[in-house]
Amino acid sequence: MADNIFFRAPKAVALLTALALWLPQVGTAQTPPLDCRATEDGGHDCTVFFPGGTDITDTKLTLSDGTEVEHSFTAEPTELQAPDADTPRVLFLAFDTSNPARAAILRQSLDSAWALVELVPPQTPIGLGTFDENFAEVQTPTTDRDVLQQAIAGIKANGQTTNLYEATLDILNILPAAPDGRRDIVLFSDGNAEDTAFTLNDVSERARKLGVRVNGLGAVLRASETKYTQTLERMAEETGGLYFGTAPGNANFDNEDLSRIAQLGEGVGVVSFDAGFVREGTLVLTTATGRTLRYQIAPVGPDAAEEEAAEEPQQQPAATLIENIPLAGWIAGGALLFLILLLGLRGRRKSPQPEMAQPDPTPMSDTVPAPDPVKVYGVLTTANGDELYLTSSISTLGRSEDADIVLDDPSVSRRHATISVTGDGAMQIVDLNSLNGVLVNGTRVTSAEVKAGDTLQLGEVTLTFGYPND
Template structure:
């Protein structure tokens, strides 16, 4: 709620007094308004007077259009907490008078004007909670009497402010009804003022003295009110409360004024702003001057002046120069260099094409060589997931293929390095090796891939083993290889499976 913030900083402002000597509590700020800056002000006058019109000036210029909403016409709420001093049994008659006064003021409570009641002596006691819609005030206040032995005046005032701070309202007031005698020493007048300003709470002061000689004590109550922007009323003995219209204007002390807003239009830079309030009784009040700064709009850049200088005719570029012209944006002067060094420019231009042609020739030749070397190889299935476990179990054929045989195959044999070595005869020019049962040479080891390697006989009739791009790879004599010719006795490792090649 915007007013709650504004009210909290009312007390930090310098008060500018009109000819009628009436104070104006206001707070102005700079805020966006319809895509431009505007001055927003909220205000309340010390005296509850009706407003005729409001003006906001910036650097001496009256801002228009101005929008003003009175607090009573807005959706915002106000809250009061009455604190009845019930200390000193000799003051019972005065305490009862305080109770009757609170009853008459509480009659003005409604959903927009929230009220609560508490009593205090050495501590604070809440009798009516803020905004209780079902409370019977007469019943709650029936038992109040002067039964306190000591007066914790400042301590209970601070507790009352803390209660008000939690109330959902935009303006808040603490109403202290007391003889002003303070007997607490841990807290002081400054503590109460500080807490009230921090919480945005106005203090109403109502002082009742038993006799004229005790009226000096009422200064405690009056100072709390005047230093927080609240009203003060008092009475001695059975005298009437003064000022006489205090009760009838009780709410208006807090709820007068409202909010005003006006756009700055074209005003920018250093700005001095002031709020002026004209009342229906003809009096006026002005706020203190507020200083703001609005960044001026950036000036448009001047259009560049284009000057055309007469230059000597430049000879037309040769073909190589036109080709190099496309490089001028990244290599300034490339086309001019090509004009002056045409042979070298052609060489630089064609050199990448020559290199590319050589590389392509080498690549295709190598591909043809490898194609001829593997044209007799049988195709094999793509490698599956490296983390998959075997999906088949050994078959009789598998057992027969990996069992120990007495003689070597046509192209040699593999012999596993186990406690009971197994021999696999190599009778074909292409032998697939892996964990899956469809391999020619099946290795039942989880570190072996489903399709791990291929053994084949090269066109030069040499035994070769090739890694099928596996994660765990193929190691020959401790060195990881992708493809290598095998020699008799070579140690081959596929994952953790180990075997030797013999021929």
């Protein structure tokens, strides 16, 4: 049997291989897939969101093999944000109230927040919340600016610690439904996350799954705290949001920075092309200022099924918004791959080694190693006795096919509620502003701890909560 040269290469080669595969992805932010749909004439339309006020001067659609595709691009008017629109943008502002010593910083943050509100179209629903050791929704998303102004004025710093990750997950759970790219969270904080039950990765993955951008406005008391704002920067980078900071001791954010957040996602365009485009490709938008915005899309045409049958099954790549990828990363990646090739060739040129008698190989066991068991956080039992397993630390229940637990009943909202693990290990159910509400043991709740044996009612669907092996 011929030796596989890569199994004989030093461990450094494997390390270089992994590094080479990683380098080209530097500067890439994962975003939800572009919304592409088939048209009556057999073509495709894809909706593209970009910063509002951006003048798109040129577009280019290219297949992965370099072939350019004929297409048209139409920038939609901002009237999509009209009060009677079916899909308005939703904005949620959250304030760090964890330290009374930050009272002056908080007041300036509140002033900046109101400046941001005034920059956003008046028909945009805006919600408010605070977080310290707990998250509190101060105001559900509303277009009433007087109500927002009064709510902002009443926010005070009176907490002790900052559960930043848990608070952001709580906000993601209560945001009203809207299309991907039309929901934004803005965090006013120093970024010092003191909670341990959740991580930055938990937040980023959840936000990307829901199509929500997390934006950060970082303000610290002293220069030594600046390192904490890296959390906000990474959160924004990994969810397609924006981050802006200020000098220590100051939270009066630049109006231009606030304007960029106010306009984020407000630009809407539609790119149209024929059904022949079935392979992965790249859409490039060029602005009047010379800036380029790149999107990867992989719409499906009528012959896609035949192509998929002829190819080895592959995981569908997530759509990616790529902007300003460092050229050095690509060059370094290519150099490393070249080095790996040289090492492989060197291994092939080694002098033949004298053959030695090999002992009979140890018989291989026919037993296939069992896969790691899926962690089950809880079990919901229906009235018919069916068991629905909660396999995520945060599970969404609803009528939507995207819900973690799909409840196919007209009385259940598309995103009705979530059941999640709290910081102390308990289970909590949260109503996501559903139409028919959530009842726990007959009492309507907006959020409540659930225990084994509790009866949960979502609309007309009754479930009994329990734990595995109960």
